[in-house]
Amino acid sequence: MSVAASFSIEYVEHLAADGRLKGERLPNWVESPQQLVDLYRHMLFTRSFDSKAVALQRTGKLGTYASCLGHEASHVGVASAMHVDDLLAVSYREIGAMLMRGVRPREILMYWGGDERGSCFEQAINDLPICVPIATQCLHAAGSALAFKLREEPRVAVAFVGDGGSSKSDFYAALNSAGAYALPLVLVVVNNQWAISVPRRAQTGAQTLAQKGLAGGLESIQVDGNDLLAVREVAEHAIKRARNGHGGTVIECITYRLSDHTTADDARRYRDEAEVKAAWEKEPMLRLRRYLIEQGLWSESEETEWKQECNQRVDEEVNAYLELAPPPATDMFDYLYAELPDDLRGQRAQLEGPR
Amino acid sequence: MSVAASFSIEYVEHLAADGRLKGERLPNWVESPQQLVDLYRHMLFTRSFDSKAVALQRTGKLGTYASCLGHEASHVGVASAMHVDDLLAVSYREIGAMLMRGVRPREILMYWGGDERGSCFEQAINDLPICVPIATQCLHAAGSALAFKLREEPRVAVAFVGDGGSSKSDFYAALNSAGAYALPLVLVVVNNQWAISVPRRAQTGAQTLAQKGLAGGLESIQVDGNDLLAVREVAEHAIKRARNGHGGTVIECITYRLSDHTTADDARRYRDEAEVKAAWEKEPMLRLRRYLIEQGLWSESEETEWKQECNQRVDEEVNAYLELAPPPATDMFDYLYAELPDDLRGQRAQLEGPR
Amino acid sequence: MAAITLIEAVTQALAYEMANDGAVLVLGEDVGVNGGVFRATAGLQQRFGDQRVIDTPLDETTIAGLTVGLSLQGMKPVAEAQFDGFVYPMLDQLICHAARMRNRTRGRLTCPLVLRVPWGGGIRAPEHHSEANEAMFTNVPGLRVVLPSSPQRAYGLLLAAIRDPDPVIFFEPKRIYRQYKEEVPDDGEALPLDVCYVLRDGIDVTLVTWGAQVKECLEAAEKLESDGISAEVIDVATLRPLDFATIAESVARTGRCVIVHEAPRTGGFGAEIAARLAEQSMFDLVAPVERVTGWDTHIPLFRLEMKYLPSVERICAAARRTMERS
Amino acid sequence: MAAITLIEAVTQALAYEMANDGAVLVLGEDVGVNGGVFRATAGLQQRFGDQRVIDTPLDETTIAGLTVGLSLQGMKPVAEAQFDGFVYPMLDQLICHAARMRNRTRGRLTCPLVLRVPWGGGIRAPEHHSEANEAMFTNVPGLRVVLPSSPQRAYGLLLAAIRDPDPVIFFEPKRIYRQYKEEVPDDGEALPLDVCYVLRDGIDVTLVTWGAQVKECLEAAEKLESDGISAEVIDVATLRPLDFATIAESVARTGRCVIVHEAPRTGGFGAEIAARLAEQSMFDLVAPVERVTGWDTHIPLFRLEMKYLPSVERICAAARRTMERS
Ligand SMILES: Cc1ncc(C[n+]2csc(CCOP(=O)(O)OP(=O)(O)O)c2C)c(N)n1
Ligand SMILES: Cc1ncc(C[n+]2csc(CCOP(=O)(O)OP(=O)(O)O)c2C)c(N)n1
């Protein structure tokens, strides 16, 4: 009996829940303290937007919405490590990452407000739209990464997927092809412990979700997903590796879904309030705020001020969203093919004309 | 940074290619030397049948056929470790395992001869029929294993899949659910280095195929698939573990496809003759025969005699197959539903009647 | 006996048959403690335990494959697809295996399974949550395809589906899950799996439909009545195998037929009914057949979805055309 | 210019367009060194390199998903499904993504891809290698579905499919891959993607078909001719979008229509054509429409498969019935 292969999965963390650094100093990626403040602002903006979106849904002004409460460090940590030219493939909850990449708040609202125009991003033109069929976006990212590689473009594709989504065939297929072709692909598994009502442990017998990467021969690493310092470090490393032609990585971000699954869900039906309460102790904003304040980089008054500014910006976006006239019904024909086939002209006319 | 999990994949071998034991003595599973002789006979019977089937195809008396030349140790080693009540889910190449389980040679011929009745096994009634859509049988085995577990039956499901098949979503899905439900499931990956023309290295970046099991938290082990002693040991261990409620295992059997992919294939188009020649040096029969002869358990004359008997038995089966009248055309309706819906009676009558 | 909604009738049928037959089990995403995202399996895990009501990992391939495997062992799994837009990864296992196993093993192995699929649009749901893809299944030999449109039919047909020894795709029109209540005796009486239901008699035109559109058709019939047009309304209920005799008999009387469904028109199951009329009822028809369907587009996100779904107006207009063109 | 077979025409079109457009690439199982199990990509990897002709891991979900991703980046991937029976795991990516991307992003992102699918039975192939599942695709908005039946049409339509800015499912009737040769100039001329071809003129009955059955229909027309029945034969070639005008125009002249396809009848694409006749050509028809199709069963293993496929005899009998019943 001999050993054919051996592996270990590392866990990375820097910032403790109480806001203290675990190590001696900040990780290398931090170029200036101001960088941390900027990222913290992004996280706060995300949270402002998110709570506003939930409120809009509650008052009937938005359809079902999936909150990203508690995911801010994972979203901002990863997205901030990307280059503009890279590609982001989200599922539906990565609001923080989308905003960071330049998707406009109104676009996100339009999408959840039942308007396809929300996926016609004005700025984040490299990125893929929200992808509801779980984990299928991982393969779009893999195929895009293959295109980058074939064309020798120094670009990286980053896909987000949930703990639940990491059970899905498409996720395995993506990591398998990432390994087979040594693709510049980073798969970020946001392990927020729940897939609607199904807990993480019911999804798989694996000790970590990161180790799924081993099935494809990928780099595989676990990180405290509530720790911006750690997430950004791990993401930056994986993205650089990918860009330099060294292949793909699976990153498991350990975090917690502090909200219901969506506004259509009631999590009290299936999970313990105590668990949620405990998770609030570890949430990502608080610890970073504590750290920044401790270091004299941020203050309560700046917090208040920035929150106000966030709310104002969000309100503007909300207004823009609410004022939008519905799209013409004929859009459903007009964007179906590059050119409408003759066969469908009659139907389009019927839709348009008086019935 | 800390270590979240670590793993190693072991490689098991006992019998060297030259027929010598690598260790001091036979593995524990061997109860008597006669057992080895019996299994060797099975392997030889498999090879006789297999070469006859190829010959039948060459003379137009059989459709496309997938030879199992070189896989005899993997097939017989695994199948002989199973209980009668266990379930075997094969792909299409595991002739050696099917024969060992009691599938009649004529049934295998009927199947490849274009006759559905070949899947209506007379004896191996627990086992699933040949499954052409790659790796889908792994989920049938997983679902069956779930049934065994729910009913608290001490039964184990064993599925075979190829190196190519280990890239398929269904394989990952099966190992994921085996881990999630701690199923009595053993997934045997027969790594014969080729999936038609695609070499093992092009399927995945993983160093071993066994390590895919880690993605589901399964036991994961590699074995010399040309070494009956090792395969049987590893299979027996995994099956026992499964039967005792300790969950699933992925076994990777390292072997080689000595034949074309099927009779419809010409492997010279894509692989080196030298590679095949080298593989013949390691094939499973020779080393076991050397060992048995060395130990005085087998002789050249016994070999000749048994081969004659095999050929005779195979010929009887071939004759039974060739004499079989075609099934009635109406069978396509009569086995479609438990009872033919009224809606289809007209079509059946049309098929039956004069057209 | 209290009146119940369509979805409550589904739950009632599941509970009845689980109590009646120990081989019946329910599996899917969130079907356990959560009782399903639509609450179809609410209370079942509490009552029957987590060995009978099983949450699955989040993978539709897994659900379909496990379901096939369970059914091969004589269990009677009732799997749930969370929404119709997520059934596609299940097709391979359903088509290549569930639908073929009896035939390909000449009866040695069978797949007595049910796949429940919340179906169709009109509930302002997110993207991929409003599909009507029954046509993917109606060209598949070996399957049965059922689509009830009332609490009573949901109860009786689901019982029949579970008891049927072959695989059944059971679509549930989610728009009318809670539309109205009716009394549904919990008597375990199944309905036949190959019968169309005449919901309203008429003499001028036959409206043939299934699922949520039954509502629109009945409303259209009311409206047409006030114009002096008498419309017969047929709920197809089981698409495969099709009880064409009931439709043909009606059209033989009315001479006119409007087929209504919310799936896209081209290649939808309405085509099959129209085709059979062209084959078998040609000489009975006095006016061209009409189809009122979802457009040949994707069902839009919800700001536009009501412009996509067949409306009472479109149905009435089509019925009137059949009167004018005869 | 040497005459070539249908499959050689496929190879010729692929090679032409790969030389013409650097964004075109081929991917699938065994398409590389091996040149595909049917040899459709033979020689392409040698000529264009392994960055343009790419073997994939053995997973159809992977192939479909990578193809979508490649097309999103402006590549023009031509993926191969090894056999039609293996396309089902591709449906999710094709239906939920490829077919919808343009619409759902309002034109921001598009999926200019082709999926080539060796299609149909009649070659004594193993189980799951003989399916005719075009109806799975014809109800999907946003897709084009093409099915050529001659070397020339294979060449011209495949070029058109690759150049089309939207996803195209390209079925190749494997039974006639090598049936006969014809001259196919390698001139890069594409054929229109929405045209039916009248292959033979006739005045009594219109035979409408696609794929390998074109052969049977032309033979049937010969046979009918000797009985004094003049049959027009139409090759549909592109199923979606459908050029119904050509069919309607023919039926307006003949008054009779026999639709022939090898897929199972119920819910097959023949139903759509019959349905449109019932809607738009009712007053032209003098006899009921006939469908001659594969039975509503699975295509059997090869000892029985010719009893499943539409035969010249069945087609002739149906045509004669249309004469008798008018
Ligand atoms: C293919 C598919 N199946 C089912 C669903 C319904 N669904 C939406 S979200 C969800 C759970 C996802 O959990 P996870 O991947 O952990 O992501 P999270 O919601 O926690 O971010 C499910 C089952 C879906 N969107 N797609
Ligand atoms: C879903 C599916 N895709 C493609 C095929 C065609 N095919 C048959 S065998 C094969 C290669 C299988 O290789 P592997 O899994 O290594 O098994 P081996 O043939 O070596 O035993 C392929 C691609 C198939 N049968 N099923």
Ligand SMILES: [Mg+2]
């Ligand atoms: Mg989650």
Ligand SMILES: [Mg+2]
């Ligand atoms: Mg192999």
